[in-house]
C-alpha cells in the first residue's frame with residue numbers, strides 16, 4: 261500500500277470520527293506518549309535519560325498540550341524538563357498541570373546546555389511564519405552540529421504550512437518530527453525541514469479521506485516490484501520498445517544521456533531519432549539510431565524533447581509524434597513547443613506525460629509554480645488532461661483525475677545539468693513497458709533519486725555518473741544482492 265499523506269482538514273475529520281477517544285483526551289495522551297518515547301529513544305542513544313535536559317516551547321493550542329504532556333512523561337523518567345510558555349494564558353491547562361505535577365518547571369527563558377528542544381508552538385492549526393517570540397527562542401539556539409540541542413517537532417515544524425509545505429520565514433527546522441495516525445502533506449512537501457519523520461499510532465481511522473485530500477508516496481518495495489524485467493517468454497520486442505528523440509549533432513549530450521538511460525532502465529530495445537544518431541551509437545551501440553521519423557521503425561512509447569531544439573523541423577517532428585496514438589513523454593524543448601502550441605496535446609487521447617522543471621512549468625501554466633506546488637501541479641494536469649511530473653527535490657506527479665504521487669529525492673545531488681535527460685529516458689522506457697504515465701514517472705523519479713545518492717556517496721556528480729548508477733539503483737529497489 262502506498263504511503264498516504266493527508267491535509268489538516270482530513271486529519272481533523274479523522275480525529276473527530278474517533279468520537280470519545282478525542283473527547284476524553286485519549287488521542288492526545290497517546291500522541292504525547294509517542295513524542296516522549298521518541299525523545300527517550302534519542303536520549304538513550306546518546307547516553308541515557310537521567311539528568312538530561314529538555315526544553316519545551318509551548319504555543320497556544322493542542323500542539324502545546326501534546327508537548328506539555330510529553331514533558332510530564334519525561335520528567336517522571338528523571339529528565340530535567342523546563343517549559344517556555346509563549347502565550348501563558350492560553351497554554352493547555354491539563355497539560356500544564358500534568359507537567360508541573362510531574363516536576364517540570366515553567367521558565368521565562370530557555371537555559372543553555374539543553375540536550376533536546378521540543379517544538380510545541382503550533383501543529384496543524386498554525387498559520388504563517390513563527391511569531392517574533394517563538395522566532396527569538398529558536399533563533400538563539402546553537403545548531404546541533406555545533407553542539408546545540410536536537411530539535412524534536414510535535415506534529416510538524418512550526419512555521420511550515422501543513423497542507424502546502426510552504427516553509428515560511430522564520431520557521432523551525434527539525435531534526436525529528438513526531439506525527440500522529442497518518443502523515444500530513446508537509447512531511448513530504450517540506451521533508452528536508454522535518455528531518456526524520458516518526459509516525460505514532462493513536463488509533464484513528466484515516467482510510468475514508470477523499471483523493472483531493474490525499475498525497476501518495478510509493479514505497480521502495482512497491483517500485484521494485486513494478487519494475488519491468490524480462491520473463492521466460494520475452495524477446496526484445498515484447499517488453500516495449502522506446503523511441504528517444506533528443507539532442508542534436510551539435511549538442512549530442514542530451515541524446516546520449518536520454519538514450520543511455522532508456523537502455524539502462526529496461527531490457528528490450530531503444531530506438532533513437534535525431535541528428536546525433538552516430539554519436540548515440542558510438543556511446544551506446546545497442547541503440548537503433550536513425551535520422552528521421554520515416555526510418556524509425558515501430559515503438560510502444562516515445563520520450564521526446566531534451567535538447568531537440570524548437571525550430572520548425574523540431575516542431576513538425578513533435579507534432580507527428582503527438583499525433584500518434586502511442587504514450588508520449590514530453591520534456592525540455594518539447595515542453596517549450598507545447599507551451600507555445602497547446603493544441604499539440606489538447607485532443608490527445610493516448611497517455612501523455614509532461615516533465616517540466618519549475619521554469620518549464622511556468623511556461624506551460626502561464627504563471628509561476630508558487631509556494632503551493634501540490635495545487636499547481638494538480639490544476640495543470642486537470643486543465644490539460646495530461647499527467648504532469650513537476651521536478652525538484654520533491655517531485656510531484658499528478659494525473660488528470662487529481663491523484664498525486666510524490667517522491668522525495670532524499671538528497672539534492674541530482675540537481676546537475678543533464679539529470680533531467682536521464683529521467684526522461686528512464687520514464688520513457690517504463691512507459692513503453694506499459695506502466696501508466698503516473699507510475700512510470702514516479703518509479704523513474706525514485707530510481708533516479710537512488711542513483712544520484714549511490715553515485716554521489718558524499719561528493720558532487722555529473723549526469724554521466726548518475727546514468728552509470730541507474731542499474732545499481734534498480735537492483736537496490738528490486739532487493740537484488742549483486743555481490
Ligand SMILES: NC(=O)C1=CN([C@@H]2O[C@H](COP(=O)(O)OP(=O)(O)OC[C@H]3O[C@@H](n4cnc5c(N)ncnc54)[C@H](OP(=O)(O)O)[C@@H]3O)[C@@H](O)[C@H]2O)[C@@H](O)CC1
Nearest residue numbers: 287288291320321322323382383384385386387389391415
Ligand atoms: N485534537 C486532537 O485530539 C489531537 C490533536 N493533536 C495535536 O493538536 C494539534 C492541533 O491543535 P490546535 O488545533 O489546537 O492547533 P495548534 O496547531 O496547536 O495551533 C493553533 C494555535 O496556535 C496559534 N497560532 C496560529 N498560528 C501561529 C503562529 N504562526 N505562531 C504562533 N501561534 C500561532 C493560534 O492561537 P492564537 O494565538 O492565534 O489565538 C491557535 O490557537 C495537532 O497538530 C496535534 O499536535 C494531537 O494531540 C492528536 C490528537
Ligand SMILES: Nc1ncnc2c1ncn2[C@@H]1O[C@H](COP(=O)(O)OP(=O)(O)O)[C@@H](O)[C@H]1O
Nearest residue numbers: 617651652653669672674675677678679680681
Ligand atoms: N534540489 C534537488 N534535489 C534533488 N533532485 C533535484 C533537485 N533539483 C533537481 N532535481 C532533479 O534533477 C533533475 C533535473 O532535471 P532538469 O531540471 O530538467 O535538468 P536538465 O535539463 O539539466 O537535465 C530532475 O530529475 C529533478 O527532479
Ligand SMILES: [K+]
Nearest residue numbers: 379382414416
Ligand atoms: K510543532
